Amino acid sequence: MFRKMIFLLVFPVCLCLVLPAYSSTFCVPGGTLSAASLNEGTKGVAYTVIKGSEVVSFPVTVLSVMPSPKSPHNLILVRASGSVIEQTGGIAAGMSGSPVFVGGKLVGAIGYGWSFSEHQMGLVTPIDEMAEIWNWADKVPSLKVPELKLQDPASGDLNLLEPEPGSQKVSPPGDGGGLSAPLIGSGYSSRSARKIEEALGNPVILLPSGGGDLSLPVEYKPILRPGEAVSVLVAWGDVVLAATGTLTAVSTDGRFLAFAHPFTNRGAVAFPLARSWIHQVVPSLDTPFKIGTPTSIVGIVTQDRPQAIGGFIGRFAPVMDISLNFRDVDSGTETFKRFKTACDPFMMTKVIPEMITGLVDNVWGRVGEGSAKLTLKIEGGRLAEGWQRTNMFFSSTDLTKILFSEFSDLVNAVSLNPFIEIAPFGVHIDIEATTEPRVVLIEDVNLSRKTVPPGGSFDVEVTLRPFRKETVTHKMTLKVPMDAKGPCEVVVRGGGIEEPDQESIIMGWRTIRSLDELLKEFSAMETNDEVVAEVRSMGLPGEDPLSLEEEESQKKLRSQVKEESIKEGSFKSYRSNYFVDGLQRRMIKVIPE
Helix, strand or coil: CCCCCCEEEEECCCCCCEEECCCCCCCCCCCECCCCCCCCCCCEEEEEEEEEEEEEEEEEEEHHHHHHCCCEEEEEEECCHHHHHHCCCCCCCCCCCCCCCCEEEEEEEEEEEEECCCCCCCEEEEEHHHHHHHHHHHECCCCCCCCCCCCCCCCCCCCCCCCCCCCCCCCCCCCCCEEECEEEEEEHHHHHHHHHHHCCCCCCECCCCCCCCCCCCCCCCCCCCCCCCEEEEEEEEECEEEEEEHHHHHHHHEEEEEEECCCCCCCCEEEEEEEEEEEECCCCCCCCCCEEEEEEEEEEEEEEEECCCEEEECCCCCEEEEEEEEEEECCEEEEEEEEEECCHHHHHHHHHHHHHHHHHHHHHHHCCEEEEEEEEEEECCCCCEEEEEEEEEEEEEHHHHHHHHHHHHHHHHHHHHHHHHHHCEEEEEEEEEEECCCCEEEEEEEECCEECCCCCCCEEEEEEEEEECCCEEEEEEECCCCCCCCCCCEEEEEECCCCCCCCCHHEEEEEEEEHHHHHHHHHHCCCCCCEEEEEEEEECCCCCCCCHHHHHHHCCCHHHHHHHHHHHHHHHEECCEEEEEEEEEEEECCCCC
């Protein structure tokens, strides 16, 4: 049966601390040299890491200075040579940001090369253009937030119990192709890696290992040298995603430049920066690439621009905390996984669901049919008691994919809500899964009466059939509304099937006005494990248009309508430990006594 997706009209915003652009010059020891000072044949030296953490050098020769209509506006064409380049097979992805010096002065950093070509040739982004990233203001999420106490809308247990009334990509410049900073990932499946590639616009090199160190050490007073390997952290822990590149320079005021091209080109950002240990440079006919592992957090990336990335050494970014507890009912095993991510809700709401999907693929060790109960808990600085929701899912083909269909919408709406910033932001998931089809079908419905007076009661007997088992019956009592007249429809259905829309929002009568109200609407959403019975008034043919009072009632949110229906007895729902499928309709006539 068709189940409705989440529909709430809210506009996403993110509250951040906006810092002014820097007017001071990016000063580096030894000074800099402009691209205009270079000639064909000028000799220089570049620095990078090809193994471990040792910075090595290799000679470069200037071939030309190439103008570009895009930023950066000038690129220096060079040829690299020497034993280091012979060992790596040419300029490798991960060397982006490798500083180039001429006569002891910093000229710029290697940023671009070509695939399936002569890998000794590359393009250097001039240092003066890299430093232009400081013309933009930083925007770092604030961690100083007051608490806002909200009601905890717990979702209840899974027994057949009656609820209490009222509860409920930047194109590379010129002709050069970006070397890119290799995105090294681990801890999730290959299909999730492909989705993450699409979201970030960068290829992911997926390693078969099961993740990394959650508690990366933090260096509060790090000392970094030009040419060191660094990583921009997207996620770390039992799930890893990090872009490896090279540090270009550190200014006297603690600012740094790296990569010599964009990472995601998102502008003002807040990614953790880490030292990286280089395991090896892998030769390739396409482009050689480095494989690196983050070792310690040393700073924050605050700018991600076409010319370079940059930020501060010794300052640190806020993070998001994600955990997964997975119980395999069939094997009796239980697995706990945890990782942290950069605090960028606009980007991470696209990436985190794929990471968790891939993590479940690996933990469960399969992709296929099954049933699962999922509990999602969201917490953060302004959610004093957190918020959670439990739902049941079933798929005959791909359970993991179905599991996170609702999750993505919920996390996206809460983390990007337009009312209050939730930082730090935590998402915790508990899953109980089995390959068995825990599905029950609503097979039949019988009413105790065919006619009833306004406000009158009648019994509804529901026949349920668990998958390939004997039927069970459940009886409930409904009341017709006091204002009902003529024929009425009695609908018994699985939760979420033909669930009423947010009509007041769709028609423009109302909107969501607070985070508390947003969470209340989420809590009022039906779950797939519910058996729902309701009376729907159809009215009499040829009735007059709606009265003003009836029009006002249509301006109510779904949660308000549901609460009133529960109170008058025309709506009942029961939780089960099955995925409830099916819908049955019966007619009853309301006749005044």
